[in-house]
Amino acid sequence: MQALPKTRTDGRLPLYARLRDQLASRIANGEWSPGDMIPSENRLAEEYGVALATMRMALKQLVDEGLLERRRGTGTFVKQPAFRADLFRFFHVHDVEDPDGPVIPESRILSRQEVDLPPEVKRAFGDDAGGRCLKLERVRLWAGDPLLFEEIYLRLPDFDGLMSLDPKEMGPLLYPVFLQKFGILISSATDELSFGTATQASAKYLELPANSPVAVIERIARNPVGRIIEYRRVHGRPERFRYRVNLGEQHT
Known part of the structure; x- marks a missing residue:
């Protein structure tokens, strides 16, 4: 099980928000690159030792922010940035x-x-x-x-x-x-x-x-x-x- 390091200083944040930050850091540091499929919800929930519902909330936040996208029947991917002027x-x-x-x-x-x-x-x-x-x-x-x-x-x-x-x-x-x-x-x-x-x-x-x-x-x-x-x-x-x-x- 992977521990949840503090990526924000406020430990009063709900667990799903701290989890969102930890997942986002894996995108920021290049572990997950644009276009990559990330592990399944079940696998991530097991990896972090959290309930599946909590992991779903964290992933939904990243989807809502435009960092991840869900593809029906395929999985969840790091979204390709839409570079525009x-x-x-x-x-x-x-x-x-x-x-x-x-x-x-x-x-x-x-x-x-x-x-x-x-x-x-x-x-x-x-x-x-x-x-x-x-x-x-x-x-x-x-x-x-x-x-x-x-x-x-x-x-x-x-x-x-x-x-x-x-x-x-x-x-x-x-x-x-x-x-x-x-x-x-x-x-x-x-x-x-x-x-x-x-x-x-x-x-x-x-x-x-x-x-x-x-x-x-x-x-x-x-x-x-x-x-x-x-x-x-x-x-x-x-x-x-x-x-x-x-x-x-x-x-x-």
């Missing part, structure tokens, strides 16, 4: 030939360097942040026009090898690179949207006048156990910004 949902862009298709922009890495942790990144990364991180600057284009300027901060030593990685191996999306080259799965992210003023760098690469207004997106991305892996600050051209939400019937 989802920051572009805030901007009015579409493919003329396939207006409903996925938006995959062109991306250009401008710089890669090891830097001291800025205060906001240190706060996001938490107590185990260390003192240094890897910073990427990237511009993203649509139909040849610059749309987003990104400053991306990544943990060290997790991404040591990214400094020497051939840009041709990186492609337009970073999260597949994180998984394929470094074994790091991004399973969730939080985007916070606001408006601000272009910096010298973002004005240059977005081809805007100095001090122009920009849309600002701050992203915090996590692995399956909730560890923050990436902090990203994005400036976008304001005239392409859009916000759309579908609401149910409202009575006011």
Whole structure:
């Protein structure tokens, strides 16, 4: 029987929640990779010494979170991440030939360097942040026009090898690179949207006048156990910004 180590500090969590964390850690550390079939509910319940109903609750939580998927008549699998350029949902862009298709922009890495942790990144990364991180600057284009300027901060030593990685191996999306080259799965992210003023760098690469207004997106991305892996600050051209939400019937 496998013991349940504490993956969260609050031991008051119900057993199924602590069990969920332990199972998620097996995804985060690469023991179970995307596309793998995990052991059956019965086998896992026996392995951890818990009731079958408790194991089912833990697995259901991971399914609801999108980390696992059930396939009828086959089993339960680690879900393949659906990598999309989802920051572009805030901007009015579409493919003329396939207006409903996925938006995959062109991306250009401008710089890669090891830097001291800025205060906001240190706060996001938490107590185990260390003192240094890897910073990427990237511009993203649509139909040849610059749309987003990104400053991306990544943990060290997790991404040591990214400094020497051939840009041709990186492609337009970073999260597949994180998984394929470094074994790091991004399973969730939080985007916070606001408006601000272009910096010298973002004005240059977005081809805007100095001090122009920009849309600002701050992203915090996590692995399956909730560890923050990436902090990203994005400036976008304001005239392409859009916000759309579908609401149910409202009575006011």
